[in-house]
Amino acid sequence: MGRDVSESCIDSLLTEMVSTYCNRFYANKPELAARRTEAIGYQVGHQLSERYTMERPCFSDHLEAIKFICKDFWFELFKKQIDNLKTNHRGTFVLQDNRFRWLTRMSIDQSPENGTSEELSIMADNKTMQSMHLYFPCGIIRGALSNLGIPCAVSADISNLPACSFVIRIKA
Amino acid sequence: SYISDPRQTIYIIEKGNAVLWGSEISPSPPVPTATGNNAHMMYVFNRNGVCLLYREWNRPLHTLNPQQDHKLMFGLLFSLKSLTAKMDPTNAEKGNLGIPQLPGQGCSFHSFRTNTYKLSFMETPSGIKFILVTNPRTGDLRETLKYIYNLYVEYVAKNPLYTPGTLIRCELFNTALDQYVRSIA
Numbered sequence: 154m155g156r157d158v159s160e161s162c163i164d165s166l167l168t169e170m171v172s173t174y175c176n177r178f179y180a181n182k183p184e185l186a187a188r189r190t191e192a193i194g195y196q197v198g199h200q201l202s203e204r205y206t207m208e209r210p211c212f213s214d215h216l217e218a219i220k221f222i223c224k225d226f227w228f229e230l231f232k233k234q235i236d237n238l239k240t241n242h243r244g245t246f247v248l249q250d251n252r253f254r255w256l257t258r259m260s261i262d263q264s265p266e267n268g269t270s271e272e273l274s275i276m277a278d279n280k281t282m283q284s285m286h287l288y289f290p291c292g293i294i295r296g297a298l299s300n301l302g303i304p305c306a307v308s309a310d311i312s313n314l315p316a317c318s319f320v321i322r323i324k325a
Numbered sequence: 326s327y328i329s330d331p332r333q334t335i336y337i338i339e340k341g342n343a344v345l346w347g348s349e350i351s352p353s354p355p356v357p358t359a360t361g362n363n364a365h366m367m368y369v370f371n372r373n374g375v376c377l378l379y380r381e382w383n384r385p386l387h388t389l390n391p392q393q394d395h396k397l398m399f400g401l402l403f404s405l406k407s408l409t410a411k412m413d414p415t416n417a418e419k420g421n422l423g424i425p426q427l428p429g430q431g432c433s434f435h436s437f438r439t440n441t442y443k444l445s446f447m448e449t450p451s452g453i454k455f456i457l458v459t460n461p462r463t464g465d466l467r468e469t470l471k472y473i474y475n476l477y478v479e480y481v482a483k484n485p486l487y488t489p490g491t492l493i494r495c496e497l498f499n500t501a502l503d504q505y506v507r508s509i510a
Contacts, residue, residue: 164483167485172485258479260480260496282486283486
C-alpha cells in the first residue's frame, strides 16, 4: 500500500526551508545557506537513489546512470522525465527540464515601476532568491549519482524560466 | 471597426480599447467587446485592509488618488457586508460579523449594479477579498471570482518568492489574470 503526501505540503515545506536558511539561519551569508540546502539535497538524493534502484542491476557506465536519473528517477520525483539530455562525452552532461515542477509557480514582477536603483536591487535580490531554490535539487542529483558510485558537481541554470538546466560535471 | 449603439453613442474600437466618440446621452454604458478586456478594474484586499493588488484595464475616470480610492473601496465593502448581514430578515441569530466564512455561507452581499458598471465581490475564509468591476450586463460572477481565487492560490500563495501581506508582484499571476479576464462574457 503506497503512502501519499500532499504535493502542496512538499512545496510549502521546500519554500519554507529555503526561506529559513536564507533569511534566518544564514542571513547575509548566502554561500552558507546554499551549501546547507545543497547538503540536505545530497542526503535526500542519496536515500532516494537507494530506494529507486533496489530492483535493478548495476549500471554499466556513466551514461546509463545519467539516463536513469533522466528517466526513472526524475519520473519518481516529478512525474515526468527530463526533456533533453546533452553531453560532450567528456564527463559533462546537461539535463534540461522544460517545466521544472518546483519553479512553475515562481515569478516576480519584471517591470520596475520607475527604474530606481532600489527597484533594480530588488530585482537582483529576486534573481538570487530564485537561484537559491535550486541548490536543493542540485544536491538531490549529486547525492543520487554519488550513491551510484559517480562523484560529481551539479549546478543549475535558470536563464529561461520555467525551463531549467542541470549541469553535471563528473569528477575524473 | 465601429459598433453603433441605439442610444446614439458611437464607439470606435481601436486596438481592443473602446474609445468614446460623440455621445449625446450620458452616462451610457460601454458596449462590451469580445476583443478587449471585459472588465474595468480589480482589487484584492487582505483581512487587514491592505490592498494587495489593484489592476486596471479600462477606467477612464479617476476621482481620487490611489490610496484614497483603496481606502474608500475597503470601507465600502466593510459597510455593505455589515449592512446586508444586519438587515437579513431570515436569520434569527445575531450573526458573526467580521469572521470570514466560506463563499455562500452566512449572509454577505456579492454584487451591486449601477447603470454603468457592476461590482462583484467575494471573500475567502482566509479573509482575502476579491472585487471585480465589469460592465453592467455581466451575469453572476461568483464562479469567475472563485477561479480567480484559484489563480491567486497557485501563482501567489504558492509562489516561493511572495511574502504574504505584501503587494502582489507576480508576473505569472498578472498574465493568467489578464488572459482570463479577457474571456469573461
